[in-house]
Amino acid sequence: MVGYLMMFFITIPLFYPLQITSVYEYLQMRHESQRVRQMFMWLGNVVSLLYAGIVTFGAAIGMEGVTGISAWIYVVVLTSIAVVYTSIGGIKAVVVTDVVQGVIMIAMIFAVLIYGCIRVGGLSTVIEINWPKGRLRVFDFDPNPLKRHTFWTLVIGDGWMCAAIIFSPPLVQRLNSVRSIGDARKVAAMSIPAFVIVQILIMCEGLVAYAYFSQKGCDPIASKQISNPNQIIPYLVTDLFLDVPGISGLYLAALCSASLSSISSQLGSISAVTSEDFIRPRLKVASEKKLTQFSKLIVVLAGVVCIGIAILISKVKGPMGQITGSILGAVQGPMTCVFLLSIFVRCTTRKGIYTSIVVGVCFDLYTRGR
Template sequence: MSGFVVYDYIVFCLTIVVSLAIGVYHAYAGQKTTSDFLVGGRQMKVLPVAVSLMVSFESSIMMLGYPAETYVYGMMFWLSTIGFLVSCLLATRMVVPLVHPLKITSVNEYYQLRYNSRYVRLLNLTIGCINYILYMGIVLFGPGIALESVTNFPMWTSVLVVAVAAVIYTSIGGIKAVIWTDVFQSVVMFMGIFAILIKGTMVAGGISKVVEINKDSGRLDMFDFDPDPTIRHTFWSLVVGGCIRMVGLNIGQTTIQRIVSTPTQRDAIRVLYLAGPAFFITLTLATLEGAVAYGYFTTLGCDPLKSKQISNPNQIVPFMVLQIFKDLPGMSGLFIASLFCASLSTLSSGLSSLSALAIEDVVKPNFKSLSERTITLIAKISVVFIGALCVDVSFLIAKIKGPMSQISSSVLAAFGGPASGLFLFSVFCPWGNAKGAIIGTLLTAVVGMWISTGQNFSTTLKRAPGLPPGPIDRCIDVFPNKLSNMTEQTTPWTAFYHSTVESSTEYETKSLHKPKGLDRFYSLSYQWLTGFLIIVSLILCSAASIISGRPDPASVDVRYMLPFFDQFFPFLPKNIRKRLYGGVPFEKREEMLEKMNVWNYEKTYNDNHLDKHQTDEINEEVDDKTTELYPLTGSAEESSKSPSVNVEMSSSVLENGTK
């Protein structure tokens, strides 16, 4: 790789080797059951789980896309990190208290319990899998596209290195390997980020110089309170829209899997209390990298995008790293290692999550006679298959223009929006039924795909212009060899960059452009797209449920719902909140969950201590009693599809189970 020396290779290779070693260790240390492979036996510690959750969302999208966003559009994007923080705190009120007591492994199990319908479960499974595979494809594409131009390292090689490494340690080590490699990789990521910030600020002339340069270019103008939803970034779209957009991450399988891997509900809340602020801090550091990069290249007098030395804003940070660390062997390797760690952590978490979905939603319901060993083997094979799909998607994602932060938000909203809407509808709308949930979610997905496709591929939609670029008057002195080789390079991104930011006057003229026709829909800010689709989903699901016949409020199984006003307005008097239940017996929820926990404890004991024949006998006896004791859950046949439904057993069964 251009600019790399032997020390850089050593640092980079050590990162990959250590990640693989952690996977190998956990493959041979305490992986006895499928539960160990998928959720760590539900006994994982708070701190490593919180770190793992944090870095699961901090992929190459953060390492490359956030600095690129700041470099081209300014620091306003930082406001979205506030929305992310608030969303994590809200998850402690609407995700943890719902999911953790149910002791589920797959988020889709919840939908079968909520609606007593396998079709809703399969629908969310399909949407979730598409969403995750697209997300991981973007994550894989990130380091590949960034390194290809600035280091001569082929994109396909970068994609394969990340994919193969993640597949190996995830498939052999399971969730424990994923969590502990995340911890290691987070250390490498922070080392790389701080190295760039410190060295980049020093060579740019210090903190005050960087602040002055960014202020003069308008990159520190952060507050725009215009309510127009078509404006790319405003205070409202970034803070409120960013908070709503994070709902999709908090209800995703990656988050659910970590929540249920902790022993208690209090531990799960602590995970989010730690992950939220940590996420906020690291995203802040990533946006500062973009400001430092702009200050550095302005000080040099050569904007690499305007001078066409690079072809994509996502290459800004790698290009800067090779310049500022050219006299410090090993530091460029540290950055590349941190970039690959960011992708590895997210990819491995996604692979583990999709493997859990494959087992819990496809294999176990349809092949009940399989042994634990066979199921675990299938889970490992599924990791390899899913990894191959992600590699294919990454090459398709490379065709889309824009910072990775925008690409990911726009593309993923098409499926994340309907999934988030379905979750909120299921949790807080007692009038919902299976037909309404299916019809509303499908229609919302169609709307989401239509808008997202238009936003990314419309030939008439005018893209939001960036801020004025830096100077290029000293490029011949600073990069004489590179400039002569690269000034003739024209890509869709460099053409867009030149056409929109040649001067501040042109920027002001472009910003006044008003979209027409279908472009009015496509011009909706990508920050609002998820929120818009959630509203559409709630309206369509509610309408379809009411038309098809809403259930009697008194018959709603409150174990699978949360009282909205209790969760978010606990300061209201209890008698008022009870009236707002609308006839739904939420006051019985805690009692019913306690009885469910008795069963979950016994079920875990049976799985770990009894042979298959003994466990089957106990489960059959429990299934026979389910309908008699809890008719709200439906037939015994439906209830037995998930262990969590069987919530009460006779004393004889309990005694038999413990013995």
């Protein structure tokens, strides 16, 4: 909520009046340096590509758990579909498909929660099974920063993660595309409770899964029924709805929706910022048609890189949420701090920006590597 409130009070008042396509253009305006803008553009593209690759692999490994078909087939198919409709339809296609995909995802989450609670014996049973295991312990005030889930790591860590989102090119592009600054504020205001509700639903899905398998006396990973922790929910769906035809297919649609939504957003963003920050300054006499063709080519190239990153991510063990936070945070954290410095500290200089980003990224990579 703190992160999204920052969007309401910082992102919209700052970026909407500027009506810029690339959020990194602000850094050029602030520091009067094309080099600063392009450095952050490339760092931002790295983050977007990593995120797209992680999401693609996460969905693919989940679908592999449902169908038994190799994850690599899904990686190639999902990325190809996202590349086609993003390059043809642009941001409008991305936004419209995101709405449809979001409805499918939320409907499937509710289906798993409701039917899972019924099969377990009710919400009270889910709580009774999870409570003794500490899975509902919210207020763990252990100050150890290396412990994954405590009050401090969640509030501070997730707060900075959401702060990073408010400076992401896809978000700024979408906010700038609405009709007025008042509409942009309405979008931000609605997104706060929506985000909180969706996060709670997803966490509840995990509690239902734990209760369900605990009642069955079965650990799907220990029993070798699945090989990856990211396949737990897909496996739950196939087992839970074994006698209900069509639900596994709907769940596959929800997984595809989640993946396509994220991939298309990132590919569209990469194309837009690369065209504005890198291509346009070098081809000043090029027509809009030519620039559009370059944008479509960038989407295709980014899709190919996304597939390669998904292959690399398959070598990293652990839940997708933890992988995402660990890898992306190393770059997103320092970038977010640079934006905040540029906005709120008048004496910030170009040398200070270069120093802070290098030190921040190196320190973050070192600590995460340990």
